[in-house]
Amino acid sequence: MPFDFRRALMRVVAPVERLLRRRRRPWKLARASFDHAVWLARRDADDTPLSTPPISLIVPVYDTPTRYLDELVASVRGQRPGSWRLILSDDGSKSEATRAWLDAHAADADLTIVRNPVNGGIVAATNAGIAVATTPWIGFLDHDDALAPYALDRVVRALDAHPECRFLYTDEVVADDRLRPLDLFLKPAFDPVLLAGVNYVNHLSLYRRDRLLEIGALRPGFDGSQDYDLLLRYTAGLGPGECLHLPYPAYLWRRDGASFSARHLDRATAAARRALAEAHRRPHREVEVEGAVNPDLHRVRFDLDRDEWPLVSVVIPNRDAFELISQVLEGLIEKTDYPSLEIVVSDNGTTDPRVLALYESRAAGPVPFRAEIHPEPFNFSRSTNRGIALSKGSLILLLNNDIEVLEPNWLKEMVSCFDWPDTAIVGAKLLYPDRRIQHAGVIAGFGGLAGHWYIGQHENFPGPMGRLWVRQSMSVVTGACMLVSRAAFDRVGLLDEKDFAIAYNDVDLCLRAVAAGMRVVWTPFATLIHHESASRGSDETPANIERFRREQANLRRHHATDRYEDRALNPWYSKGTSTPAPIGVDHLPEAR
Incomplete structure (x- = not known):
């Protein structure tokens, strides 16, 4: 009897659709949707080893629980062979357990461990990792997060299909302490207007190493929003088609409230607004940045101190x-x-x-x-x-x-x-x-x-x-x-x-x-x-x-609105109601 692909697909899609209809327990829908995406990626995966890694993944480490390091490294080692180089940049950890873990893995052939003698902060540790990277692309992982299965296979194939790309980002999964999905961040196509109000890009982001070095990599003085500042400076001036969104939940973000930006929200928000004000400065005209409808988000005020208004x-x-x-x-x-x-x-x-x-x-x-x-x-x-x-x-x-x-x-x-x-x-x-x-x-x-x-x-x-x-x-x-x-x-x-x-x-x-x-x-x-x-x-x-x-x-x-793919809407969202929700699609969406 020939393989019934449709029946096999519906075994995965049907639970997602049932949860969507019920609209209850969002974490169940998130898990079902994530499992479905991974199933599609597995079905379509290319396991052919790459001869030269195109991507360096840089992880700043500081007193990281060893369980987190084990899970992170395992998630990277499970990616497509030859697609990655993993660089752990230790920021002068004081934890004996963290130091012992780094010592034990110092000889691992697939890891590069940078030992910074003093605690210089996340910017210094990240830049130290960038300094030893040699691949054309660089991505960043937090030390308590992980990659989803087949993440780098999807990324590498998207980059190969779009040689004009200079920046790529993916969807992400909000996870609990055990990396179980709680929610999905399903993002729109690249939008600098939206980016001026909220850093919706976040994880996973891939940068060209040459451009990253040209702009000076990460800058000190933007603690809690150093990634936002980098993103604004890096994408400035890039044209259509050079910033791509890959609609695949490639990143598992363990949200436990322990990050600097979560513990020091006021400082992180102030740093973000300084970066935004600099990014949107006009000739001979400064701009102010204030709170949006939610005061933790941002509104760039182009309407203040304006001398002329058009008819x-x-x-x-x-x-x-x-x-x-x-x-x-x-x-x-x-x-x-x-x-x-x-x-x-x-x-x-x-x-x-x-x-x-x-x-x-x-x-x-x-x-x-x-x-x-x-x-x-x-x-x-x-x-x-x-x-x-x-x-x-x-x-x-x-x-x-x-x-x-x-x-x-x-x-x-x-x-x-x-x-x-x-x-x-x-x-x-x-x-x-x-x-x-x-x-x-x-x-x-x-x-x-x-x-x-x-x-x-x-x-x-x-x-x-x-x-x-x-x-x-x-x-x-x-x-x-x-x-x-x-x-x-x-x-x-x-x-x-x-x-x-x-x-x-x-x-x-x-x-x-x-x-x-x-x-x-x-x-x-x-x-x-x-x-x-x-x-x-x-x-x-x-x-x-x-x-x-x-x-x-x-x-x-x-x-052709019956098949129109709106760049403001993630392809994983439903189109049948005014309130979109994740659905079970029958194929993985392409980068856009």
Whole structure:
């Protein structure tokens, strides 16, 4: 009887899927997902020995329990033959047990042990290990952690497939003292915007030795965040394709609270913010770094001490809806702190005399305002494009009439996000009136189309690895509050009036910008209320249902969203619900 691969695979996948449906005991799901990943890696492994090791793994050691050293070394020795060189750099250990272990293994042919005579700290010990490394790639392991099975086989094959790569990082497993999985850190593709808010990269990271030496390796003075500082300096200036994410849980991070950064969080946070301020300094302009939504994470303040602000044209489609248009105009004119603003209302047929009088009064006010009425059936894209044609600003804010302003600095925050290179579009955090999340970014591919993630979660829900507490790059943000550069419109075109008259026009625009190599940024530091679709008629009429289905088909046709792999989403996450969770895939994802 031939081997039934599908049946064998489902023996592994099915427990993961059952746990996913139950949504209980996250550590069980983490263990099942990790076991599944290792099973796939074993099935696909290449055990061919390498003639020359491409990777040196450097481990700073200080008074390390011998059990931890045994487990770490065993995890490395179990990797692909010939793929590694292990360098243990002892930082003047005082523990008799640690010293005896190092003495006992001094003659091991597959280990290099560096004995530093005094305790100089983790930076000095790590740099001493780098100094004796000769391989083209260098990775770092903490002395109480371990590698997952087949980690280096996956890494070596990814590096071979991508000779342009200069930096590679993997997913990781949070483990207990016995290295049993408790949680998974499933990471997005490389994102310098996200990296400015949280060190989501962490373990396992691989650096080119030549570049590492060029930048001076690790620097003293950043205790607790020395790896974050290194990462920021090393990746600065690297281009697309040079920083790769390998979606494989290659690293076992034993989290016991004993690390320097855990015991001295304030010092580590201060060091991280000094590194961030230096990394994001602008010519003739310093930047400040403060706490994010969670005060232990980071917000680089590009909006402080800024002398000039570009003209922002706010384009609002509207028809009647007196309460909504009154509220949004009041929020823009009286509650928003932005010095260079014009407002264009693109109206498709208002007859309400109260709205007409409101237009007239706002046109006589201090903020440049015009309302152009063009009676026609509602076509969001056409109305928006008409407003854009009437606008003058270098930045254009597409704003629904059902948005409510909460605090004055929101627009300065959105504009300041254009300090990130190649930014075309910036989106805000939107809440329902009951303060639950309505928009924290959109994932292309959700449901085979595109959808909001973590919709309906509480206002300060962290998301994976605290990502909803900081800025990050997304593939898509909602058009309900979307700031777009005129240069982006010039490059990729306006909203598609034919194929996306009502729905998915924002998704289509964002995906066109991403395909052109431009950046889409989402920020939680601009938060507004969205009274979603309050001014629209019912979407449940037969005509509207048919139109919506056509636009869904158009989205799949234009952007293949039924198989789209969004760089903001880890390939191990589900796409069927707004709250993604690990799933059992049938093959290992490739580096990206």
